[in-house]
Amino acid sequence: xxxxxxxxxxxxxxxxxxxxxxxxxxxxxxxxxxxxxxxxxxxxxxxxxxxxxxxxxxxxxxxxxxxxxxxxxxxxxxxxxxxxxxxxxxxxxxxxxxxxxxxxxxxxxxxxxxxxxxxxxxxxxxxxxxxxxxxxxxxxxxxxxxxxxxxxxxxxxxxxxxxxxxxxxxxxxxxxxxxxxxxxxxxxxxxxxxxxxxxxxxxxxxxxxxxxx
Numbered sequence: 001x002x003x004x005x006x007x008x009x010x011x012x013x014x015x016x017x018x019x020x021x022x023x024x025x026x027x028x029x030x031x032x033x034x035x036x037x038x039x040x041x042x043x044x045x046x047x048x049x050x051x052x053x054x055x056x057x058x059x060x061x062x063x064x065x066x067x068x069x070x071x072x073x074x075x076x077x078x079x080x081x082x083x084x085x086x087x088x089x090x091x092x093x094x095x096x097x098x099x100x101x102x103x104x105x106x107x108x109x110x111x112x113x114x115x116x117x118x119x120x121x122x123x124x125x126x127x128x129x130x131x132x133x134x135x136x137x138x139x140x141x142x143x144x145x146x147x148x149x150x151x152x153x154x155x156x157x158x159x160x161x162x163x164x165x166x167x168x169x170x171x172x173x174x175x176x177x178x179x180x181x182x183x184x185x186x187x188x189x190x191x192x193x194x195x196x197x198x199x200x201x202x203x204x205x206x207x208x209x210x211x212x213x
Contacts, residue, residue, distance in 0.1 A: 023037060023039070023061065023062060023063040023072060023134070024059055024060070024061050024133045024134070025052070025054055025059065025060050025061075025062065025074075025076075025134050025136065026054075026058070026059040026133065026134065026135045026136065027054040027055065027056055027057065027058055027059070027136055027149075028057070028135050028136055028137045028138075028142075028143070028149055029056060029136060029137065029138040029141070029149070029153075030056050030138070030141060030143070030149060030152035030153045030155075030156050030169060030170075031056065031078045031079070031082075031083055031087060031089075031138070031153070031156065032053060032054075032055055032056065032078065032079040032082045032083065032153070032157075032198070032202070033053070033054045033076050033077070033078060033079065033136065034050070034051045034052070034053055034054075034076070034077055034078070034079050035050065035051065035052045035053075035054055035060070035062060035074070035075070035076050036048060036049065036050030036051055036052075036074075036075045036097075036099055036119075036121070037049055037050065037052075037062055037063055037072060037073065037074055037075075038072060038073035038074075038095075038097045038109050038121055039063060039071070039072040039073070040071045040072070045107060045108045045109075045110075046073070046097065046108065046109045046110055047105065047106065047107055047108075047109060048073075048097040048098055048099060048104070048105075048106045048109030048121075049062065049063065049104065049105045049106070050062075050075075050099055050100075050103065050104055051103060051104075053079065055150075055153060055194070055198040056149050056150055056152065056153025056154075056198075057146040057147070057149040057150035057153065057194070058150075058194075059133075071123060071124075072123075072124055073094075073095055073097060073121035073122065073123050073124065074091075074092070074121060074122055074124060074134065075090075075091065075092040075097075075099075075119060075120065075121045075122070076090075076091045076092070076136055077089065077090040077091065078090075079202075081202070081205065081206060081209070082157060082160065082201075082202050082205055084156075084159075084160065087156075090119075090120075091122065091136075092119065092120035092121045092122050093120045093122060094120065094121065094122045094123050095120065095121045095122070095123055096118040096119065096120055096121070097109035097110065097118060097119070097121050098110070098111065098112035098113075098116040098117070098118055099116065099117060099118075099119055100115060100116050100117075104116075141169070143170045144170075148170040148171070149170070150192075150194045151169070151170055151171065151172050151176070151192075152169040152170040153198070154176070154180070154194070154197055154198070154201065155169045155170075155176055156169065157198070157201040157202065157205060158176065158179050158180075158201065160205050160208075161201070161204055161205060161208060163175070163176075163179040165179060172192075180192075180197070183200065183201070183204070187200050
């Protein structure tokens with residue numbers, strides 16, 4: 001494990017039929033997460049799929065299938081393109097499964113081809129009749145609600161662009177508002193439209209990295 005410690009809290013709600021079983025991931029950290037999943041199939045294979053980008057405060061449903069055998073696997077890591085080196089982490093240490101650098105779906109994640117690598121996933125055992133919701137938290141940094149988490153995520157990206165947004169992340173201060181107004185005027189994004197702000201800030205960071213290199 002790289003960087004700071006963090007943990008998972010698993011919350012469950014009963015569903016009426018197995019066809020509704022799904023895996024929902026909620027990012028409660030202030031980092032942009034890249035997620036890969038694995039799940040057992042009825043023919044004793046383990047499918048691995050990725051990557052899903054989950055912005056701070058958001059939830060995604062990367063897998064919407066009946067998890068008939070009740071076992072699935074999760075790997076989460078900070079997006080290296082939008083994370084400071086000191087904050088980088090990778091979660092998974094129990095089961096190796098095959099992945100690729102680009103988006104992938106591997107029918108048998110236990111058998112890697114030449115263009116694939118094996119990385120560590122953690123196994124989560126759940127009854128397939130449950131709605132499988134996983135909240136990913138950062139143990140060292142926690143926020144009161146979704147809004148604070150989203151604001152903190154925006155502030156981390158702004159700081160990577162060189163903006164001074166203060167040290168108390170999660171609170172919408174004057175410096176943060178001024179930085180967002182400046183970016184909004186040039187990119188046509190106004191207000192706290194997080195669905196638009198996160199991709200725009202990532203694009204600006206990628207452009208900055210390209211210029212720096």
